[in-house]
Amino acid sequence: MRNVELKPLAAIAQSVRYGYTASASQEPVGPHFLRITDIVPSQIDWESVPYCAIDEKNLDRYRLKPGDIVVARTGATVGYAKLIREDRDAVFASYLVRFRFDESKVDPGYVGRVLESNIYKQFVLSRVGGAAQPNANAKVLSAFPLPVLPLDAQKRIASILSAYDDLIENNRRRIQLLEQAARLLYKEWFVHLRFPSHEHVKIKNGVPEGWEKKKISDVCETIGGGTPSTKVPDYWDGDVTWVVPSDVTRNDCLVLLDSERKISESGLKQSSAKLVPSNTILMTSRASVGFFALMEREVCTNQGFINIIPHEDEMRMYLLFNLMSRVEEIRSNAKGTTYPEISKGRFREIDVVIPSKALVNELSQFANDIIHQVRILKRSTLKLKRARDILLPRLMNGEVAV
Numbered sequence: 179m180r181n182v183e184l185k186p187l188a189a190i191a192q193s194v195r196y197g198y199t200a201s202a203s204q205e206p207v208g209p210h211f212l213r214i215t216d217i218v219p220s221q222i223d224w225e226s227v228p229y230c231a232i233d234e235k236n237l238d239r240y241r242l243k244p245g246d247i248v249v250a251r252t253g254a255t256v257g258y259a260k261l262i263r264e265d266r267d268a269v270f271a272s273y274l275v276r277f278r279f280d281e282s283k284v285d286p287g288y289v290g291r292v293l294e295s296n297i298y299k300q301f302v303l304s305r306v307g308g309a310a311q312p313n314a315n316a317k318v319l320s321a322f323p324l325p326v327l328p329l330d331a332q333k334r335i336a337s338i339l340s341a342y343d344d345l346i347e348n349n350r351r352r353i354q355l356l357e358q359a360a361r362l363l364y365k366e367w368f369v370h371l372r373f374p375s376h377e378h379v380k381i382k383n384g385v386p387e388g389w390e391k392k393k394i395s396d397v398c399e400t401i402g403g404g405t406p407s408t409k410v411p412d413y414w415d416g417d418v419t420w421v422v423p424s425d426v427t428r429n430d431c432l433v434l435l436d437s438e439r440k441i442s443e444s445g446l447k448q449s450s451a452k453l454v455p456s457n458t459i460l461m462t463s464r465a466s467v468g469f470f471a472l473m474e475r476e477v478c479t480n481q482g483f484i485n486i487i488p489h490e491d492e493m494r495m496y497l498l499f500n501l502m503s504r505v506e507e508i509r510s511n512a513k514g515t516t517y518p519e520i521s522k523g524r525f526r527e528i529d530v531v532i533p534s535k536a537l538v539n540e541l542s543q544f545a546n547d548i549i550h551q552v553r554i555l556k557r558s559t560l561k562l563k564r565a566r567d568i569l570l571p572r573l574m575n576g577e578v579a580v
Contacts, residue, residue, distance in 0.1 A: 182325040182326070182327060182574065182575065182576075183325070183326050184323040184324065184325055184326070185323065185324055185326050186320060186321050186322065186323055186324070187277060187289075187319070187320040187321070187322050187324055188317075188320035188321065190279065190280075190283065190284055190324065190326065191277050191278065191279055191320060192278045192279050192280045193276075193277075193278045194275060194276070194277055194278075194316050194319075194320050195239070195240070195275065195276045195278075196251075196272060196274075196275055196316065197240065197248075197269075197270040197271045197272040197273065197274040197275070197276065198211075198230070198232065198236060198239075198240040198269050198270065198271060198272060199271075199272040200230040200231065200232060200271070201230065202228035202229070202230055202271075203228055203229050203230060203231070204228055204229070205229065206229050207229050207230065207231045208229050208230050208231045208232050208237075209229065209230065209232065209237065209241070209266075209267040209268050209269050210224060210227045210228070210229055210266055210267060210268035210269070211227065211228050211229055211230035211268070211269060211270075211271060212227055212242065212248065212268050212269070212270045212271060212274065213227075213228075213271040213273070213274070214250045214252075214253065214255055214258070214271070214273050214274060215427070217248060217250065217255075217258055217259070217260035217274070218250075218255050218258055218428045219428065219429075219430040220346060220350065220430065220559070220563070221346070221347055221350055221430075222260060222262075222264075223430070224264065224266055224268075227268070230269065232269060236269075237269065240269040240270060240276075241268070241269055242262050242266065242268045242269060242270055242276070243262065243265065244262055244263060244264065244265050244286075245261075245262065245278070245279065245281065245286035245287075245290075246261075246262040246276055246277065246278050246286070247259055247260070247261050247262070247276070247277040247278075247279075247286065247289065247290045247293055248260055248262065248270050248274045248275065248276050248277075249274065249275050249277065249293065249302075249319050250273065250274060251273055251274065251275050251313065251314050251315065251316070251319060252273050252311070252312070252313045252314070253273070253311060253312070254312075254424060256302060256303070256306055256312045256313065256314050257298060257299040257300075257301070257302030257303055257306075257314065257319075258299065259290070259293035259294050259298060259299075260290075260294065261286065261287065261289075261290025261291065261293070261294060263343075275316050275319055277289075277293075277320070283329070284326065284329070284332060285329060285332035285333045285336050287332075287333070287336030287337075287339075287340065288327075288332035288333065288335050288336040289324065289332075290336075291335075291336060291339045291570065292324060292325075292570065292574070293322075295567055295570050296567060297570070297571065298322055301322050302314050302318065302319060302322075305318045305321070306318065325574045325575075327574070331580055334580040335570075335573045335574070335580055338569070338573065338580065339566055339569070339570065339573075342562050342563075342565065342566040342569075343566075345562050346559050346562050346563065346566075349555045349556075349558055349559045349562075350430060350559070352555055353430070353431045353552050353555050353556065354431075356548050356551055356552055356555075357431060357432060357548065357552065359548065360495075360499060360544065360545045360548045361499060361502070361503075363541065363544060363545075364496075364499035364500070364503065364541065364545075365503065367533075367537060367541065368496075368499075368500070368531075368533060368537075368541075369503065371386060373386075373533075373537055374537075374540075385531060386533070386534075388534050389531055389532060389533050389534065390531070390532045391529055391530075391531055391532075392529070392530055392531075392532055393526060393527055393528065393529060393530070394525060394526050394527070394528045394529075394530055395526035395527070397488060397489055397490075397493060397497065397530060397532065398486050398487055398488045398489060398493070398497060399486075399487040399489070400484050400485065400486055400487075400522045400525060400526055401452055401454055401458075401484075401485040401487065402450065402452075402479075402481060402483065402484065402485070402522060403421075403450070403451050403452070403478060403479035403480045403481050403482070403483045403485065404449040404450030404451040404452075404478075404480065404481055405449060405451065405480045405481060406441050406442075406445035406446070406448060406449040406451070407448070407449070410445070410448075412442060412444055412445070413441055413442055413444055413445030413448060413449070414439070414440075414441055414442065414445060415439075415440060415441075415442070416440050416441055416442025416443060416444075416445060417440060417442070417443075418440055418441045418442065418443060418445070418446050418453075418478060419436065419437045419440060419473070419475065419476070419477040419478070420437055420439055420440055420441040420445075420451065420477070420478055420479070420480065421434070421437045421460060421471070421473070421477055421478070421479045421480070421483070422437070422438070422439070422479070422480045422482065423462045423464065423465065423466050423469070423480075423482040423483070424438070425437050425438055425471075426460065426462055426469045426470070426471045427462065427466050427469050429471060431552055431556060432470060432471060432472055432498075432549065432552065433471070433472060433473075433474075433549060433552045433553050433556045434460070434471040434472065434473050435473075435474075435553075435556055435557065435560060437477070441478070446478060450481070451478040451479065451480070452478055453476045453477070453478050454476065454477060454478065454479075454485045454487060455476060455487065456473065456474050456475050456476060457472050457473070457474065457494060458472075458473075458477070458485050458486065458487050459472065459485070459486035459487075459488075459494065459497060459498050459501070460472070460473065460477075460479060460483055460485055460486075461483060461484050461485070461486060461501065461508075462482055462483055463482060463483055463484040463512075463519060463520050463521075463522075463525070464481070464482040464483075464517060464518075464519040465482065465517040465518065465519070467505075467508060467509045467512045467518055467519070467520055468501075468505035468508050468509050470498065470501070470502055472498075472549060474553065484520070484522055484525055486501075492535070492538055492539050492542045493532075493538060493542075494542065495541055495542045495544075495545035495546060495549075496533070496538045496541055496542065497530070498545075499541075499545065500530060504528075507528070508520060508525070508528070511524050511525070511528065
């Protein structure tokens with residue numbers, strides 16, 4: 179074991195700063211505005227990060243640069259950290275804390291990868307306790323005892339781990355391209371109506387001849403979910419996959435491999451949660467409405483979902499991409515004062531155009547192949563993350579030479 183000096187982050191950080199308070203905008207009114215939700219996925223998707231208006235004085239104060247590390251200080255994601263790897267015009271939001279380091283003393287790539295690991299998350303969680311809405315101030319976040327190795331060793335560790343990051347990022351980009359290909363094909367065929375042999379099909383009332391208009395309830399079954407009583411320990415930590423909306427909103431693709439929490443068989447029986455078949459379309463229906471996922475096994479969900487089971491299996495991919503293309507319409511049907519929610523009843527009444535069976539089958543074959551490839555890449559990414567997380571502490575304590 180290497181004899182390593184431990185120093186709290188506060189002792190080695192050049193600066194520690196809370197984020198900027200502003201309203202996010204989808205319009206480019208200023209720099210990107212990085213929020214907690216943007217740092218939860220394995221990589222920051224800058225294309226989805228909104229913008230904010232900010233004056234020059236505050237821009238200098240809250241600007242992000244490569245080597246900065248931002249940490250979530252509140253909510254279910256408290257302790258999540260992200261190393262800023264790209265040079266973007268960006269500032270960070272108020273529920274984040276930014277650490278900046280003197281690169282002549284510590285390597286930000288090394289520190290960032292330690293803070294991104296479960297080692298740091300577990301440290302933060304142990305300090306905030308079991309509060310329903312945990313909060314960690316900068317003092318708590320910067321109390322973490324960092325193993326301070328010689329600077330050249332830090333850089334070598336960062337270099338080794340960056341190779342894993344590159345493979346993970348490559349997988350993420352391939353997944354994005356695959357899913358984009360499926361979305362574009364759907365749009366070309368069923369929105370722009372440039373499907374194979376479309377030149378020979380008449381359009382009547384905006385719909386190709388032979389296509390039908392139906393209700394969602396005509397083509398699929400919709401099933402809700404439930405939550406076992408948290409007062410009964412026997413209902414929890416079993417073998418039943420139980421999905422909650424954050425499992426889906428934190429996921430970075432359509433394929434969901436697992437859920438964060440499990441329930442027991444008795445928890446399933448004693449709640450309104452119901453098992454749904456593999457590849458059921460899981461759609462979030464409460465608060466964060468209109469996020470989708472597919473799982474390769476039987477699962478159940480909490481009450482924040484409408485789980486969609488097509489009457490005909492070949493309709494699954496058409497329905498999935500149809501609904502994904504209509505998220506704003508679905509959200510406009512959501513009601514509620516505390517948070518928006520679309521009811522199963524309202525959802526079932528939404529109209530859906532059903533194309534010819536031949537076209538639906540062609541899309542199904544293409545999209546199913548896409549989903550299969552995405553699953554392979556997603557599993558590969560999971561293995562890479564596990565290998566990286568196992569390697570990090572071994573590198574830090576000298577079990578693996580650097």
